[in-house]
Amino acid sequence: xxQYIYGVDIGGTSVKMGLFDEKGxxxxxxxxxxxxxxxxxxxxxxxxxxxxxxxxEKGIGAxxxxxxxxGVPGPITEDGRVLKCANLGWGIFSVAEEMARxxxxxxxxxxxDANVAALGEQWRGGGRGFLNIVMVTLGTGVGGGIILNGKxxxxxNGAAGEIGHIKVNPQETRVCGCGxxxxxxxxxxxxGITRRTLELLERGGKPSYFDRFRRxxxxxxxxxxxxxAKDETGRQVVGExxxxxxxxxxxxxxxxxxxAFVIGGGVSKNxxxxxxxxxxxxxxxxxxxxxxxxxxxxELGNDAGMYGAVRMILS
Amino acid sequence: xxQYIYGVDIGGTSVKMGLFDEKGxxxxxxxxxxxxxxxxxxxxxxxxxxxxxxxxEKGIGAxxxxxxxxGVPGPITEDGRVLKCANLGWGIFSVAEEMARxxxxxxxxxxxDANVAALGEQWRGGGRGFLNIVMVTLGTGVGGGIILNGKxxxxxNGAAGEIGHIKVNPQETRVCGCGxxxxxxxxxxxxGITRRTLELLERGGKPSYFDRFRRxxxxxxxxxxxxxAKDETGRQVVGExxxxxxxxxxxxxxxxxxxAFVIGGGVSKNxxxxxxxxxxxxxxxxxxxxxxxxxxxxELGNDAGMYGAVRMILS
Numbered sequence: 001x002x003q004y005i006y007g008v009d010i011g012g013t014s015v016k017m018g019l020f021d022e023k024g025x026x027x028x029x030x031x032x033x034x035x036x037x038x039x040x041x042x043x044x045x046x047x048x049x050x051x052x053x054x055x056x057e058k059g060i061g062a063x064x065x066x067x068x069x070x071g072v073p074g075p076i077t078e079d080g081r082v083l084k085c086a087n088l089g090w091g092i093f094s095v096a097e098e099m100a101r102x103x104x105x106x107x108x109x110x111x112x113d114a115n116v117a118a119l120g121e122q123w124r125g126g127g128r129g130f131l132n133i134v135m136v137t138l139g140t141g142v143g144g145g146i147i148l149n150g151k152x153x154x155x156x157n158g159a160a161g162e163i164g165h166i167k168v169n170p171q172e173t174r175v176c177g178c179g180x181x182x183x184x185x186x187x188x189x190x191x192g193i194t195r196r197t198l199e200l201l202e203r204g205g206k207p208s209y210f211d212r213f214r215r216x217x218x219x220x221x222x223x224x225x226x227x228x229a230k231d232e233t234g235r236q237v238v239g240e241x242x243x244x245x246x247x248x249x250x251x252x253x254x255x256x257x258x259x260a261f262v263i264g265g266g267v268s269k270n271x272x273x274x275x276x277x278x279x280x281x282x283x284x285x286x287x288x289x290x291x292x293x294x295x296x297x298x299e300l301g302n303d304a305g306m307y308g309a310v311r312m313i314l315s
Numbered sequence: 316x317x318q319y320i321y322g323v324d325i326g327g328t329s330v331k332m333g334l335f336d337e338k339g340x341x342x343x344x345x346x347x348x349x350x351x352x353x354x355x356x357x358x359x360x361x362x363x364x365x366x367x368x369x370x371x372e373k374g375i376g377a378x379x380x381x382x383x384x385x386g387v388p389g390p391i392t393e394d395g396r397v398l399k400c401a402n403l404g405w406g407i408f409s410v411a412e413e414m415a416r417x418x419x420x421x422x423x424x425x426x427x428d429a430n431v432a433a434l435g436e437q438w439r440g441g442g443r444g445f446l447n448i449v450m451v452t453l454g455t456g457v458g459g460g461i462i463l464n465g466k467x468x469x470x471x472n473g474a475a476g477e478i479g480h481i482k483v484n485p486q487e488t489r490v491c492g493c494g495x496x497x498x499x500x501x502x503x504x505x506x507g508i509t510r511r512t513l514e515l516l517e518r519g520g521k522p523s524y525f526d527r528f529r530r531x532x533x534x535x536x537x538x539x540x541x542x543x544a545k546d547e548t549g550r551q552v553v554g555e556x557x558x559x560x561x562x563x564x565x566x567x568x569x570x571x572x573x574x575a576f577v578i579g580g581g582v583s584k585n586x587x588x589x590x591x592x593x594x595x596x597x598x599x600x601x602x603x604x605x606x607x608x609x610x611x612x613x614e615l616g617n618d619a620g621m622y623g624a625v626r627m628i629l630s
Contacts (some may be wrong), residue, residue: 033388075604083604132471146570153463155572156447162569167562167600169363169485227410247482254477255461255570284581287493289390289398291473 003064005313006051009071009113010034011304012087015047018306020053022066024124029306033235040089048102055091060291067107068099069309071116075158083158090267109312113305115152117159118145120308121262127247130259134252135298136163136245137276138220138267141177142185146256150315153256163252164189168244187244190220193237195224200233208233224270227277235271246281253282253290264298271297318379320628321366324386324428324620325349325439327402330362331389334369336565337381339439339629343369344621355404360539363417383414384624386431390473395425398473424627428620430467430476433460435623436577441611445574449567450613451478451560453535453582453589456492457500461571465630468571478567479504502559505535505581508552512538516546523548539585553592562597568605570599579613586612 003022006093008015011034018029032050034044051068072095074085078098096108112117115197118127118135126246127133131150137143153160164185165178172182184194197218201210209231213222226234251260261278268274275295283291300307323330328350333344334464347365350357366383367406369375387410389400395411411423417543428432433442434515442448446465452458459478461626468475479500480493487497501507508539512533516525524546528537576593583589590610615622 148463148468153571156574157569157572157604160570160572162572162602162604164603166566166569170483170558170562180600180602183602243485247485251481251566252570253474254481255475256468256565257472257475257477259471285476285495287474287480287495287498289472289477300329 001064003066004060005066005310006054006068007067007309009116009309010047010073010088011113012036012073015050016302016306017047017050017054018303018310019058020306020310022314024307024310025290026303026306029303030167034088036089039091040085043088043101044095044098048099049105049277062104065105067109067313067314068103068105069116070095070099070108071113071305071309072110073113074153076110076112076115077158078154079248080108082110107313111152111154111308112145112158112161114143115145115154116308116312117143117264117304118147118161118262118308119152119311120300120306121264121298122147122150122306123311124307125299125304126264127260130294132256132258133260133262134161134163134249134256134258135262135264136187136249137265137298138263139265140189140191142189143200143265146258147233148256152312163248166248166251168248184244184248188241188248193223193241193267194205194219194238197233197237200236204233206232210234211277219269220267224267224273226292228273242277242281245278246283247285249278249282250285250287250290253286253293257290258293260294260296262296262298264301264304268297297307316379318381319375320381320619320625321369321383322624323362323383324431324624325358325362325388325403326428327351327388330358331617331621332362332365332369333618333625334373336622337629338624339625341618341621344618347374349403351404353404354406355400358408359402359413359417365413366418368496369392370588377419380420380626382424383418383420384431384627385410385425386428386620386624387425388428391425391427391469392473393469395423397425416558422628424624426467426469426623426627427460427473427476429458430460430469431623431627432458432579432615432619433476433577433623434467434626435615435619435621436463436579436613437462438599438626440615440619441579441613441623442575443510445609447571447573448562448575448577449478449571449573450577450579451564452580452613453504453578454580455504455506457504458580461573464573466538467627478563481563481566483563485540499557499559499563503556503563507536508556508582509534512548512552515551519548521547525549535582536585539582539588543588557592557596561598562598562600564593565605568601568608572605573608575611576611577611578615579616579619583612
């Protein structure tokens with residue numbers, strides 16, 4: 001008899017769902033809409049219904065399911081309670097217990113989405129072969145997840161790995177989304193580098209690589225292309241991106257001394273150049289005992305969360 | 316039959332040695348000189364001889380010894396190898412194996428001295444009741460040790476918890492002992508605040524609390540007394556000390572989200588005011604999910620390392 005695991009990654013607009021076999025290989029994946037109305041009260045029942053449909057379709061019985069792993073976009077305690085999830089409208093409750101009740105599956109494990117994606121990359125992606133990694137996701141914000149000895153580091157309030165809110169510029173006057181000032185996220189996210197590029201273009205009058213684009217077309221790809229084309233603005237923006245990120249990761253290393261850093265998210269799609277510029281600044285900033293860490297690109301893309309969710313069941 | 320553990324804390328000038336009972340209570344403590352000649356080759360034999368003497372004195376047989384725990388002032392891997400210890404003249408070798416050979420005691424556990432002291436404070440000192448703590452030692456430098464789930468976080472190269480070398484001021488031009496610039500240690504160690512005070516006094520011509528002291532008498536105690544006496548220089552120096560340390564610890568919290576911070580070392584002897592100024596700046600800098608952490612003063616002083624060494628044997 002085959003056995004299965006469901007890997008579920010809840011996002012603000014869609015829920016990524018995957019059916020995996022007992023070895024952890026993906027059998028099938030699909031998405032459902034995240035219904036945020038009524039304080040997100042339909043989200044878990046929708047997921048349970050989708051699992052029930054898939055069970056029917058495949059002839060999977062309750063006893064064939066090893067467990068359900070889930071990633072949630074908010075702080076989650078080790079026992080699977082969400083402490084508030086503004087994104088989904090959720091207050092404080094046990095996602096694990098509720099999901100077990102809705103599906104009849106006893107083993108439900110829940111983690112923060114960034115942490116769960118980090119676990120997926122450590123298990124099956126860019127962090128393969130390392131037990132201790134820091135995953136950094138460069139997207140709208142800067143997300144982070146820390147894996148120690150092959151397990152998620154959750155922290156007391158589920159806030160471990162909040163690398164985007166390390167303060168890297170005490171002089172900053174602009175306010176970050178978290179309410180602080182000078183957070184890494186303000187400089188090294190896709191949003192941050194786009195904002196900075198537009199700001200510099202606003203000032204300049206000189207011809208630039210960016211002249212070929214409308215302002216609203218400019219994002220991470222165009223900025224790294226400009227950097228590679230040796231455009232002055234592109235070089236400045238990527239230089240600042242790397243300087244703050246390299247320093248931030250050097251500080252992370254001084255705290256936990258990991259084996260490797262895995263870089264993911266939209267910005268990482270620009271390939272090895274992203275790793276190269278970050279590593280150069282990391283080495284400039286870090287103390288001798290922490291030099292020479294591995295830097296890898298993430299490999300699983302949007303599937304990382306589902307893989308990590310499954311790993312929580314299998315380990 | 317009583318059983319015993321030896322707790323050993325190797326420092327640059329003396330080795331602190333303690334005999335503990337099987338419950339972890341200290342029976343007796345003493346010190347021997349750290350002989351650093353010949354690349355420190357006499358240090359471990361001296362310790363072994365001192366243990367043999369104590370065994371004879373107390374009538375302790377080989378089978379009565381549960382183990383020997385040791386703290387060493389350098390990076391140590393999880394399996395007890397030292398990776399270099401400039402302080403003692405040591406190169407790379409297994410301290411644990413060598414000590415087992417010299418004493419005939421099978422169970423020898425070795426850790427970095429700052430990490431081992433952190434474990435001692437978590438077990439029997441200021442961190443009692445918390446499983447996850449960050450210990451910060453404010454002395455000549457700024458040392459650190461991280462305890463997660465009641466165990467030392469060692470890191471890949473034994474460099475986890477090197478909190479003194481978190482970069483907190485990217486604008487700094489002065490070089491830190493580690494070769495970097497702008498490390499926390501440059502501002503928040505006893506050395507750092509003394510240097511800063513003398514620098515400010517050099518400039519000033521105004522009457523000051525410090526006028527009653529010769530320059531060489533000024534250290535942590537005088538500086539915190541000046542702060543409490545509302546002296547302008549004292550307030551500025553303590554303000555900077557706290558601003559950098561509060562920001563640095565906020566960044567540490569964003570990485571590992573601990574239960575509590577324990578503050579030790581010479582500077583912490585100035586009492587609750589030290590905690591108060593650090594906590595105020597921590598709260599200013601940290602993101603919402605990490606607010607309200609506990610801050611405690613260390614309680615074991617120079618005995619912390621021996622207690623932590625014993626804890627490595629008993630846990």
